[in-house]
Amino acid sequence: MVRKIIRIDEEKCNGCGICATACHEGAIDIIDGKAKLVREHFCDGLGDCLPACPTGAITFEEREAPEYDEAAVKEAQEKKKLLEKMKHMHEGGCPGSRILTMHPKKDTLGNVTMPAQISQLGNWPVQIKLAPVNAPYFDSAKLLIAADCTAYAYANFHQEFIRGKVTLIGCPKLDAVDYSEKLTQIIANNEIQSVTIVRMEVPCCGGIEMAAKKALQASGKFIQWQVVTIGIDGTIKED
Numbered sequence: 001m002v003r004k005i006i007r008i009d010e011e012k013c014n015g016c017g018i019c020a021t022a023c024h025e026g027a028i029d030i031i032d033g034k035a036k037l038v039r040e041h042f043c044d045g046l047g048d049c050l051p052a053c054p055t056g057a058i059t060f061e062e063r064e065a066p067e068y069d070e071a072a073v074k075e076a077q078e079k080k081k082l083l084e085k086m087k088h089m090h091e092g093g094c095p096g097s098r099i100l101t102m103h104p105k106k107d108t109l110g111n112v113t114m115p116a117q118i119s120q121l122g123n124w125p126v127q128i129k130l131a132p133v134n135a136p137y138f139d140s141a142k143l144l145i146a147a148d149c150t151a152y153a154y155a156n157f158h159q160e161f162i163r164g165k166v167t168l169i170g171c172p173k174l175d176a177v178d179y180s181e182k183l184t185q186i187i188a189n190n191e192i193q194s195v196t197i198v199r200m201e202v203p204c205c206g207g208i209e210m211a212a213k214k215a216l217q218a219s220g221k222f223i224q225w226q227v228v229t230i231g232i233d234g235t236i237k238e239d
Helices: 018-022 070-092 157-162 180-188 203-219
Strands: 002-008 028-031 034-037 058-064 142-147 166-170 194-200 224-230
Touching: 002 034, 018 028, 142 157, 142 180, 142 203, 180 203, 194 203, 203 224
Parallel strands: 142 166, 142 194, 194 224
Antiparallel strands: 002 058, 028 034
8 A cells, every 4th residue: 555654764864773762663673773664564654753863864755565553563562561571570570580691700900710610601590481582691692502401411511512602491391381482582582693402312302402493493583503412421412
């Protein structure tokens, strides 16, 4: 249908993001430093974003565009509210599930202290069920999705797998849940660089592998990934 809709002049846009905030429908995103109308069916054509733009990069135009979908907008707004609620719960709720990013300890001279054995864990919480969908440590992260038994079975787990990665663990048999929906949200809503899936060789551990693969596919992103299988004898099994 032909209708009134906004037009963004990328040459005038300075990427300030004010228009994205002013658009209550969520039609605008900032991509590569420029505002873009990424959801045409979210744009109601009322132009709340026009007076907010400091550079005059936004104007109206009449052209072929999808019809404004109020139901989809409301659904997206509810999801956003839920994500914000979850974020605040993790930040200010139970101390055991509060978002933490760990950094190496330093001495008074600023040198990193290196005890004989040092944990490589860089984030908290680590349980998939407790992990927030959005957290600062997910930005440009190399994601490790591991069955919780693997760290006990493989002696050098911290150095070879946790080091330099954001860690999420779970046991589909004990939790009796499908992790795929939660993992899909994490992968889809964050700039994940790669995904490493570490599982045990036991059949029930296939659940965490399948959930991770399903999440990768459902996210719509092309991300480098690998699966590593640990034997109950503590060795890495070759495919």
